[in-house]
Amino acid sequence: MSTDELRRAPKVLLHDHLDGGLRPQTVLDLAAAVGYDDLPATDAESLGTWFRESADSGSLPRYLETFDHTLAVMQTREGLFRVASECAQDLAADGVVYAESRYAPEQHLTRGLTLEGVVEAVNAGLRDGEARAAAAGHPIRVTALLTAMRHAAKSTEIAELAIRYRDDGVSGFDIAGAEAGYPPTRHLDAFEYLRRENFHFTIHAGEAFGLPSIWEAIQWCGADRLGHGVRIVDDITIDGSPYADWVEGHKHDADALTALELDRVRLGRLAAYVRDKRIPLEMCPSSNLQTSAAPSIALHPITLLRRLRFRVTLNTDNRLMSGTTMSREAELLRDEAGWSLDDLRWVTINAMKSAFIPFDERLALIDDVIKPGYAALSGGAAGEGVSGGVVSPA
Numbered sequence: 001m002s003t004d005e006l007r008r009a010p011k012v013l014l015h016d017h018l019d020g021g022l023r024p025q026t027v028l029d030l031a032a033a034v035g036y037d038d039l040p041a042t043d044a045e046s047l048g049t050w051f052r053e054s055a056d057s058g059s060l061p062r063y064l065e066t067f068d069h070t071l072a073v074m075q076t077r078e079g080l081f082r083v084a085s086e087c088a089q090d091l092a093a094d095g096v097v098y099a100e101s102r103y104a105p106e107q108h109l110t111r112g113l114t115l116e117g118v119v120e121a122v123n124a125g126l127r128d129g130e131a132r133a134a135a136a137g138h139p140i141r142v143t144a145l146l147t148a149m150r151h152a153a154k155s156t157e158i159a160e161l162a163i164r165y166r167d168d169g170v171s172g173f174d175i176a177g178a179e180a181g182y183p184p185t186r187h188l189d190a191f192e193y194l195r196r197e198n199f200h201f202t203i204h205a206g207e208a209f210g211l212p213s214i215w216e217a218i219q220w221c222g223a224d225r226l227g228h229g230v231r232i233v234d235d236i237t238i239d240g241s242p243y244a245d246w247v248e249g250h251k252h253d254a255d256a257l258t259a260l261e262l263d264r265v266r267l268g269r270l271a272a273y274v275r276d277k278r279i280p281l282e283m284c285p286s287s288n289l290q291t292s293a294a295p296s297i298a299l300h301p302i303t304l305l306r307r308l309r310f311r312v313t314l315n316t317d318n319r320l321m322s323g324t325t326m327s328r329e330a331e332l333l334r335d336e337a338g339w340s341l342d343d344l345r346w347v348t349i350n351a352m353k354s355a356f357i358p359f360d361e362r363l364a365l366i367d368d369v370i371k372p373g374y375a376a377l378s379g380g381a382a383g384e385g386v387s388g389g390v391v392s393p394a
């Protein structure tokens, strides 16, 4: 698959932080407009580099410190509107046809906005971005997920806010922030409330902390999807050894994962449950390298989990901090892990099936946009396994 095909291929993005996806120039413009003068650089190129390099810290808490600067310029209606509009436009230009954009309303209150004011500014910006993208020939639909910060105590309030806007642009709920020391069960009241309301939520789990976090997110909290979930490989063995040990021994073998015979792989009870129940994993390869949740693109668990047919999806997490796009993530997997257009099509359909909008709307996007889009790219034969990739044609 050529880089141009990757860009044109319809893509679906379930895990993208609104406050992690600003254009560097927009950070500069908005900082000037509100008089924020603590930015670490004065031109767009150096600022973009600063975000990428600072986020390369190897630890999630330090990675998260970079958000102080984006949050500082997202405290007004104008700032939120512009960031949301540009988010929709940038994703559409990259070939994304459906996206869920998440942010934590509680982090946007320092200049007098109310929680409702924040949600309405973002919604208006997303609608503006969708209209502009459609006019530019790249239709996209974007819904919002409201995030509560796991170290804070506002999750019930944010869950109620999400319910208030469930028919107005908000499709789900999430918790994010530092994982170690803040188990998802701290927010059980919020999750129980959302379940009583028949609403949808995902939980960042299994990124900086392992299996207990994933287990709690699913079995105690009832998460519909897992944000990252990469550490599910801690419950997978190869020839009887933990996945991590096997990876350690294959660090220099770029083809190790694609060549691995799957009958050497065993799933533990939790990994089997996640696969059996088709629990979607929102995987973000570049972000995971930056926080040390995965060793390399070649050995990122996404390729093994895709081969084992977990409900894997491909995502960007924070485009600014990782200097990435959906096409870029796909390109990395093509170059370093042997992915094909057929693999990209498969994760795209997985993501669309796992989205938080109603079933009939998901189906319409799959049948009317995604399948025809891939068929056009591969001369009508997409889906027949023609292009090989990490799962051999069946």
Ligand SMILES: O=c1[nH]cnc2c1ncn2[C@@H]1O[C@H](CO)[C@@H](O)[C@H]1O
Pocket: 017, 018, 019, 020, 060, 064, 067, 102, 103, 104, 107, 147, 176, 177, 178, 204, 207, 287, 317, 318
């Ligand atoms: O990969 C991640 N793991 C955990 N939390 C994250 C990640 N990326 C961003 N945020 C957190 O989510 C907030 C709302 O969007 C961001 O402000 C950031 O603190």
Ligand SMILES: [Zn+2]
Pocket: 015, 017, 176, 204, 227, 317
């Ligand atoms: Zn995230």
